[in-house]
Amino acid sequence: MPDLLTIGELSARSGVAPSALRYYERLGLIRADRTGGNQRRYARAELRRVAFIRISQQVGVSLDEIREALDSLPEARTPSPQDWARLSASWRSRLDERIRLLTKLRDDLDGCIGCGCLSLQRCTLNNPEDTLAGEGPGARLVLPRPTDDPTLAGALN
Amino acid sequence: MPDLLTIGELSARSGVAPSALRYYERLGLIRADRTGGNQRRYARAELRRVAFIRISQQVGVSLDEIREALDSLPEARTPSPQDWARLSASWRSRLDERIRLLTKLRDDLDGCIGCGCLSLQRCTLNNPEDTLAGEGPGARLVLPRPTDDPTLAGALN
DNA sequence: GTGTGAGTTGAAGTGGACTTCAACTCAAGG
DNA sequence: CCTTGAGTTGAAGTCCACTTCAACTCACAC
Structure with missing residues (x-):
């Protein structure tokens, strides 16, 4: 089972406010599935994306550049450890x-x-x-x- | 002779845009005398203030805190090397x-x-x-x- | 079924540090 | 004198990264 997270759960686990998560989504940095009632449900993999975003911000990278970096991830599959290693190394x-x-x-x-x-x-x-x-x-x-x-x-x- | 600087000169010497210098003045970080025609004229000592402001910003201090620090300088006399040393050390x-x-x-x-x-x-x-x-x-x-x-x-x- | 806390939206607001603009006025060289 | 580049003002705009708000709707325990 995918075991999806609500926005509140992702927020608690990542330390990022729900409003910021919605903002990241608008910018195309993260994505979420929707329930029948239109609520966001995040795959656990999004947790790593959020972690990468916060790390990158600490490095002094703008959200725009972070988006570019994230765009270089494979669309088809869930990013592998190597994918994350490559991005991290780039900063x-x-x-x-x-x-x-x-x-x-x-x-x-x-x-x-x-x-x-x-x-x-x-x-x-x-x-x-x-x-x-x-x-x-x-x-x-x-x-x-x-x-x-x-x-x-x-x-x- | 005091040998005063125009805003353009202070800008060139400090690397800070004239608009930013006016902004700093509004916030009370620097001061200027005025000519009869209402133009700003800066004492050379202001150069050191501007240098301190830029250094402080690099350290990650907000203009508001920088103002507070500058407010602790003696009003009467031109700040001494020790004054600047104290402020620098505080960051x-x-x-x-x-x-x-x-x-x-x-x-x-x-x-x-x-x-x-x-x-x-x-x-x-x-x-x-x-x-x-x-x-x-x-x-x-x-x-x-x-x-x-x-x-x-x-x-x- | 119902109450309650969690979630939804678009629009607007915030804060810090400036920049830009329009409409003028000054200062200095020729 | 005249021109020209430098300077003046207050108000408004910009950029970034969010947050806040109002007005609703969902999900779930009881």
Whole structure:
């Protein structure tokens, strides 16, 4: 027997609010069968999809990108462990990058706390990836706004 | 001479859009003098405030909290290096915590990628801080939604 | 059969952090 | 003086990820 879950059960098991689950469904991230009375019934496999969604969000991936990733799963069969492994692995570098940036920020901040400078010319915070525009006096920094995770800006004096 | 900056100059030097600078001013995060013609003129010290704001945002602090922190700066004098050091240090534990969570997520994900399980009972992803409600069968996880940085949820089977 | 808690919908609201717009005014070089 | 690029305002719009609401309908224990 399929042993289907109601939205309340899926919510309790996943820690995701029913309203969020309905929202995910609207976005095409999860799916549900319906009872004769039009209520949602989720296959247990959806639990894994929801888990993947929450993990991905933690990694900093938007629901839109998560949808794309989920779309790459086989439609016919229930995703295998390997399928999930592939998707999870695909976020790995993004996670690494986030951790790297945050760690760098911490180290830089420690250095700045030592000197109290808070992001000056001599401080790495100032120029995260050595991408300063070199023209004119004074440091400036262009934040990669579109890509989010804005590389830190800092400039003084 | 004070050597004041126009909004365009502050924007170029800080990497923050003029519209965002005006927005910060409305929220009381930065301040500006005005020319006879009502244009903003920023003291160079504001540059450090803007740097602090962007750094704080990276740490994951809201503008509202940043405002509170900035409010603790001395009103009379220009903030000293020690002032900035104190503020920067105050975010340190939050940064540590973010890094810790993200690193744990990475390790857990590596484990899950190995087995393809993706957040199951035997997987730590399932129960981030061993805070599972112990009642009934099946894992469940309550996300600390209000505090943001949602501890990961996962449940399977 | 009935009561009650769980579920349904579309539309609208929320919150954070900004951006865009229209309609002007300023500042500075030629 | 005149032009032009930079700056001003308040109001409204945007994006994301949801939540809330009202008005119903279902499912199930008793």
